[in-house]
Amino acid sequence: MERWGKGILILAMAFLFAVSSFTVVSGQDTIKIGVIGPMKFVQGQGHWNGATMAAEEINAKGGIQVGAKKMKIELVQADSNEFLNVTDATTAMERLVTKDKVHFIVGGFRTEAVLPMQDIAMENKKIFIGVGAAHDELCNRVARDYKTYKYWFRGSPFNSTFLGRTSFVHLATVGAILKGSLNIPKVKVAIAAEKAEWTEPLIKGGETAIPAMGMEIAGIWRPSPVATDVTAELSAIQRSDAHLIFTIFSSSVGIPFARQAGELKIPAVQVGINVEAQKDGFWQATRGMGNYVATMNTYARGVESNELTKAFVDTYVKRFNETPTYTADTYSVIVNSLAPVIEQLGTLDPEKLIPVMETRVHKSCSGTVAYLKDAEGRHLHELRWGPGFLTALGVQWQDGELKGFWPNKWKPAPEAPEVTYKGMVPYKIPPWMIEKYKK
Template identity: 45%
Template sequence: MKNRVLLMVIISALLLSIIIPACTATKADVIKIGVSGPMKFLEGQHHWIGATMARDEINAAGGVSLNGKKYQIELIKSDNNEILSPTDATASMERLITVDKPDFIMGGFRTESVFPMQDVAMKYKKIFFNCGAATRALQAKVETDYDKYKYFFKITPYNEYFLVTSDYKMLGMVAAKMAKDLGLKEKLRVAIVAEKLTWADAMVKSAQETLPKLGMEVTGVWRPSDTATDVNAELTAIAATNPHIIFPTFSGPVGVTFGKQAGELQIPAAIVGIVVEAQKKGYWEATGGKGNYIMTLNTYAKGVKITDKTIPFFEGVEKATGEYPAYTAATYDAMYIIKEVVEKAQSLDPDTLVPLLEKIEYTGSAGLIKYYQAGPDTKAPACVHDIQYGPGLVTGIGTQWQDGQLKGVWPAKGYGSGGWENIDYPGIVPYVISPAVVNKYKAK
């Protein structure tokens, strides 16, 4: 009996000696990536879907080659509640890093929350890919304190100064089309309306200074809350200034309120700017069709090919979620960039990877991702570790709701200058002037 028990103990010990190292090796051959976003909101959900799509593709293709081994990617989902609470976002980032111990982090959306999230990640020297917050001041920290903030890189969107530059280019196209099709010769009047958030402040200031230089008259500025459920007072005041164009800057749910109520009031003005809610597939239904003819800066448009990766990526997100991809789904590109630099460096060490990231040239779902470099050639509004902007790089897409369908309408061949007039993305269609605007001005 004793001999049998002893034999069983020896066999068990031998089995454990085989199994445990095997399990340990499997556990070690993993690259952990934290995805930190507002997971109860579409922006965070698309952080997650972009990352999971890339993870599944990379893992199915064999993973990441590192030091003679194939590593699988493991994602850690972190709901940081950043839209509602910067405090929650900060605590969530601390917990993600200290408890889950990722090798990389990606995500972020609301600027007010990304600032403290950034500081936590930099404290632990974690490479953090910003996939949602535009504000240039986040990237400017890399310039002012490189040793501390060098681990922070932008994936999307380009900063607010380039965002508003794209707005001006869209405005220019619409103004030219209105002048041509409606015979307008007068100075165009523009009403500025923007949510009262940090990222929009610089855009409003820029618009107030720039629009007059473009030959347009600013009729006023209105700043509702990003969560306002009634903007009738603002819209009524805007209508009273008789604008040709309303220039919105909205990232929050006020974009739905604005679109619905502007449609109900039937203000005879073109609406051109940034309405993040209008980028969503459900916007038509959410506004009861009242958001027709609204044009918003976007990252993707159904059927528009920016690169060879754009349409497969767009269709993959739509199939998985039933939604059009939000710009935050560019976590997809961040995942492939990680794979590329890790395989090139044969290392997960952040200090080894930073110089390679700084020189990356990666053709992603929305264009060619390259970073502005430190040095005299990088001048504001460009910023170190921000994505380069312009033709042949990342441009963005202008989309317009046209009778229930969200169409890509900008960049449009023949409009703009400096190379913009030559951009010809397959799938772009003509911008449509709303019947209300046509009826008001065509008769003159």
């Protein structure tokens, strides 16, 4: 009998524990912002770090003025675990919305997870500002069914079409530098794209855009996203006499590719997208062999897209000892996008906030934010790309430091004014390439 009693006691305790974990007490005088992302990964850490900085900064000033009262920000962290389990991501979102009763949500990364997460937020009429997923479909839903999806906004980065366009601009820029500096009559481009579906449109785009830029395609190489040895691909690229390697890497292959290219002193420069090269640890991971590798990025130390960038990057570096990545744009989303609109209207009501948010043009730490409409004039809540708005950066590893080289006297159109961000440095060609081509 005593044994049964103990069993019942343990069961009762477990039940109480379970009930308590399904119950959340919410604060009334705070603005609750849910930060959802893969918290065990750098992307989620970026989400949380950016939001933490934003909350600390706003709360240090007493909070956000909502009508007659000041309300502090309370962040609620939700680990979406979306890289490993999409179902987990949706339950995390449901918890944020229905248990934690957050007013706004920021974050999300993997599109396959963000789509159902978006549905949950929309069903509950919560403003969800995406910081991480770049797929166009997320915003196309707003145009197709505005009444349901109007609560979604893209916070960062701009969509994958614009990401592709930016990387081609970088390619053209570096191609022109090579042509001018090394007197190469026709620049040959090797496309090195990891074997993943997201790279397909970029490869297809490259096949059209590269010849249109007056360059020649030397070949296409598709290493595995998790390859640890790419010497075969690099040797083939070297034999193809390519001058430029257009990289399309988001996975770990970006490290061995850069390291081995450096070790073999392949006489071709790398430009495009290499997510690993955006991280501070890249230099160490490649043991310095990643020198001269260029990639698209959102932030770099010493580079200012506008007057807000420096303070953000410096504070972030000081606080977290690393350069912010684009998922840390949760900071800008809270400080520059949400807070001013809440103060302006004095309400947390999404129905009142949305009309202002979708038409408002404002500065964020990475440029000027404005939202696009589609060809039929329907709201997309999609970020505007281009000079004067958001452009991203072209960055290059130069002797252990990630330096910005683009936009630097960039003319988006022949009659357009030049665009240069503060802190830009000239693009550097590797010395072994100069040695080979400069007569």
